[in-house]
Amino acid sequence: MATFLHSTSPTPALAAAQVPEALPSTLVDTLAEAAASPLDTERGATTHDWLAHRNDQLARFVPQAELRHTLLARIQAEAALAGLSPDIVMAVIHVESGFDPHALSSAGAQGLMQVMPFWKEVIGRSDDNLLDPGLNLRYGCTILAYYLDLENGDLTRALARYNGSLGKTWYPERVMQAWVDYWWTSY
Numbered sequence: 001m002a003t004f005l006h007s008t009s010p011t012p013a014l015a016a017a018q019v020p021e022a023l024p025s026t027l028v029d030t031l032a033e034a035a036a037s038p039l040d041t042e043r044g045a046t047t048h049d050w051l052a053h054r055n056d057q058l059a060r061f062v063p064q065a066e067l068r069h070t071l072l073a074r075i076q077a078e079a080a081l082a083g084l085s086p087d088i089v090m091a092v093i094h095v096e097s098g099f100d101p102h103a104l105s106s107a108g109a110q111g112l113m114q115v116m117p118f119w120k121e122v123i124g125r126s127d128d129n130l131l132d133p134g135l136n137l138r139y140g141c142t143i144l145a146y147y148l149d150l151e152n153g154d155l156t157r158a159l160a161r162y163n164g165s166l167g168k169t170w171y172p173e174r175v176m177q178a179w180v181d182y183w184w185t186s187y
Contacts, residue, residue, distance in 0.1 A: 054183075057182060057183070058071070058090075061094075061098065075089050078134075078137040079141055081138075082144070082145035087184065088144075088183075089137070091175045091178040092140070092144065096114040097114055101131060101132075101133040101136070110131055111131050111132075111136030112133055113144075114140075115130050115139045115140050117130060119139055144162050147159075147161040147162050155176075159175050159176075160172050
């Protein structure tokens with residue numbers, strides 16, 4: 001059984017290991033279609049309780065109420081669109097950027113979910129702004145959902161693949177620890 005690393009504050013993960021692997025056309029097509037599609041906020045509706053509870057929890061990271069509400073609604077919608085738990089998406093964002101939509105890693109990863117710019121080129125959308133929170137969430141959720149499907153639902157392997165550290169557990173452990181410590185559904 002893996003042990004979890006413990007941290008009391010978010011520390012963005014380094015995305016230095018991320019490199020474009022041989023990408024199947026299904027991922028490229030899915031990401032291109034997702035990036036080009038408008039958001040259907042009705043499709044992403046979960047529960048008012050989730051929004052209210054997460055709003056209180058996110059206040060320590062995003063103090064502006066309107067920004068917080070907008071971000072939570074978008075996380076909820078993008079997670080639903082990709083078939084992901086919004087709480088897992090919250091944990092990934094917590095570890096990747098500490099909820100800073102302008103975060104940049106030393107490897108060049110950008111935004112909330114620390115998406116690498118090569119994804120824009122892969123899908124032929126070089127003008128996309130990965131620092132746009134909504135677009136960054138669209139990319140990140142679509143990529144993570146693809147990896148989760150590729151790994152037959154194995155979240156540890158999907159997270160490691162997302163980070164570019166497949167075969168290692170340090171990154172999935174950090175995300176899962178953030179999930180347990182901050183974003184586990186407990187209401």
